[in-house]
Amino acid sequence: MTSLVWLRRDLRLHDHAALATALAELHAVQPVFVFDTEILARFANPRDRRLVFIAETLCHIDTQLKERGGRLLVLHGKAADIIPKLAAALGAKAIYSAEDFEPATRARDEAVKKALAPTTRFVQVLDHLMRAPQRMLKADGTPYKVFTPFYKLWRADMGPTDYAQYEVKDAGRYAKAPSSFKAAEGAGLTRINLDEGPAELLAQIGYQYTKDSLWRVDDVPARLSSFIENKLAAYPTARDVLPIIGTSQLSPYLRFGLVSVRECVRAAMEKGGGEKWIAELGWREFYAAILYHFPHVVTLEFNAQYQNGAIPWNNDENMAQAMFSGQTGYPVVDAAVRELLETGYMHNRARMIVASFASKDLLLDWRLGEEFFAQHLMDYDLASNNGGWQWAASTGTDAAPYFRIFNPILQSKRFDPEGEYIRRYVPELRGLSTADIHAPWESPLTKPANYPMPIVDHATAKDRAVAVFKAAGHKMGGEH
Ligand SMILES: Cc1cc2nc3c(=O)[nH]c(=O)nc-3n(C[C@H](O)[C@H](O)[C@H](O)COP(=O)(O)OP(=O)(O)OC[C@H]3O[C@@H](n4cnc5c(N)ncnc54)[C@H](O)[C@@H]3O)c2cc1C
Structure with a gap:
């Protein structure tokens, strides 16, 4: 029996809430990523560097998966249609994914949930944020509109259990890729081949590859640790100096989930002296909560x-x-x-x-x-x-x-x-x-x-x- 782990804003295999949760069940796991045509419609530039970044990341994940006996299944089409079809084709018992808090993606996830067979569970876990916006409420049950009191609650009692790592024990736990691929193709889904690398991958979805040496995808742990060791202490003042790199420049990695927010908070807490930086991660969560509670923005x-x-x-x-x-x-x-x-x-x-x-x-x-x-x-x-x-x-x-x-x-x-x-x-x-x-x-x-x-x-x-x-x-x- 198989479960799907649907990767979205969590493009990594370590400290991974959805993957760890799926692995806790006994099914074989098939990781899947969808180039969602509804999202791609917003990418007008054929050489968009974010797509290069995603393509390189997917190839990197696939290489890691191969070493662990699995493969990444990448599909192209409307995710809201594809995911239920894939689940049916594989007879998936469950789909695991990280909860997304944007209005459009919440609507998409609702549509997926409704379209699933009653035998397939749709399980969403908290990964993108430290604290779920639904729980970030004032004493009277209404959402915060001002950062400082929001942050007070967000930061209160934050400790090792909040930023504990999700252990991914995946050896021998992945679904057999050839049969997953065959089932997807048999269901009429467009599978993207990763074997020829990121340039060929992008060509299959109508985009072009340009090497971008600024945003490498294989050195993220080093980026985080180098920032924590060398720059965290001076961050409160250096962060404002335009000509130097006084900040972490981790934002693209956080955005696409190559690093988890838990890793960031943990690294800063363990080093000490990182309150200002942690507060900026708090701003990220504040705005996510504002968007969640006030989608009119x-x-x-x-x-x-x-x-x-x-x-x-x-x-x-x-x-x-x-x-x-x-x-x-x-x-x-x-x-x-x-x-x-x-x-x-x-x-x-x-x-x-x-x-x-x-x-x-x-x-x-x-x-x-x-x-x-x-x-x-x-x-x-x-x-x-x-x-x-x-x-x-x-x-x-x-x-x-x-x-x-x-x-x-x-x-x-x-x-x-x-x-x-x-x-x-x-x-x-x-x-x-x-x-x-x-x-x-x-x-x-x-x-x-x-x-x-x-x-x-x-x-x-x-x-x-x-x-x-x-x-x-x-x-x-x-x-x-
Ligand atoms: C007009 C405007 C637009 C912005 N658009 C974005 C955006 O699209 N995406 C984005 O991630 N950030 C955005 N920011 C926030 C901020 O500028 C970037 O997060 C930051 O510059 C990223 O660099 P860094 O990773 O070195 O940040 P660091 O200073 O190292 O901070 C660590 C992390 O905290 C978060 N963070 C830091 N500052 C903010 C902030 N003010 N608001 C929310 N999160 C923050 C980011 O995830 C960042 O990676 C915007 C700010 C402004 C003023």
């Missing part, structure tokens, strides 16, 4: 006061084009956008500067910025991205007060004092002195002709944003 402002046109958001295409191609004339803003386009990553401080500039200085609809990040971030996560943009636009939880608008020149001088970050990503400005680089238009004689003038005057734009928010009746303080 996907399209609307969290704060009802700003919904339905209360803020005259700008949808000007030329302005959006300048903003999201790194041509605003504000060097630190442009460096940040170009960092994202070049690497698939953007420093957290830079994300805040960019989101503030777009939503306040340009009054661009925060949804445009959110979508731009969604298309390019390696670590794109609906909950964190939406939370970050709504925070910067002052429409979300714990929102930045509307009158506290980042000054891009002061931010640049403070967090990139020598202009190193700017020089790295804005080659036109490499020849400028440190004195000139933060605001090149102030020195017309040295400003390179091929770098734009500022798209707006910050002081004027700031006054305009404050006036717009005031008119929308921004109320300050407390919970919304």
Whole structure:
């Protein structure tokens, strides 16, 4: 008898809640991954680096599985249809997967559950988060809307049992791959062949492979331990310095589950002195809980006061084009956008500067910025991205007060004092002195002709944003 372990945001074989739970039963286990056409429809770029990352990860997992007597079954199609068909074809007794908290994936999982034969159980376990959003409630049973009290509960009594590792004792426990593959194909499902490597894998689903040496998939434990050993202690201050890597850069690995959040918390707890970093993992869970309890944030402002046109958001295409191609004339803003386009990553401080500039200085609809990040971030996560943009636009939880608008020149001088970050990503400005680089238009004689003038005057734009928010009746303080 067989069980399926459906891998989604938990692309690893260690410390794996769904796999460990499946192995605790006596059935043979068949791991499966689906390239869900409903999700792929959002990936417009044929060379999307996230798909390269996933393809490499799946090949890596398959290699590990082969060593342990199993194989990964990869399918292509609409997951909500495929998974029940596969379960029927294999006569699966159960499907194990990690619980997902996004509205669309929750709906998909419900559809899968309904379509399963009564003899197949659908078992979901907590893996993606330390604490289930359903349990993160105030004393009166309502969800938190402010981070600090949420975090107090989240962090309270967190100890070794919370971050204990799920042991995966899988030797000899996998289903015979040839018969699983045959059953899947016999049921008319499109199986993706992993034998020829990631490039051929991607070709089968209509995407192209480009080697990406920035985001390797085979060195994740070393990345975590190197951060914990070398950078955790300095993290509270180094995390804001733009030109250095003062943070873990683990976000893509957490996003796709190559590392578990339990491993991260455990490593930081055991090392000690990692409270600030653990709090950032808390923000990740806070935004996941906000999305779970307030799914309207996907399209609307969290704060009802700003919904339905209360803020005259700008949808000007030329302005959006300048903003999201790194041509605003504000060097630190442009460096940040170009960092994202070049690497698939953007420093957290830079994300805040960019989101503030777009939503306040340009009054661009925060949804445009959110979508731009969604298309390019390696670590794109609906909950964190939406939370970050709504925070910067002052429409979300714990929102930045509307009158506290980042000054891009002061931010640049403070967090990139020598202009190193700017020089790295804005080659036109490499020849400028440190004195000139933060605001090149102030020195017309040295400003390179091929770098734009500022798209707006910050002081004027700031006054305009404050006036717009005031008119929308921004109320300050407390919970919304
Ligand atoms: C406008 C905006 C958009 C963002 N979009 C995303 C996104 O799509 N995906 C994403 O993972 N993060 C997002 N963030 C949060 C944050 O910028 C990234 O998580 C962080 O930069 C990742 O780098 P790191 O792994 O080195 O983080 P570290 O500083 O090492 O933090 C460790 C982990 O904690 C989590 N984390 C850290 N800061 C935050 C935060 N503010 N909110 C939620 N989780 C956090 C991440 O999982 C991160 O990997 C966004 C922030 C802003 C301001």
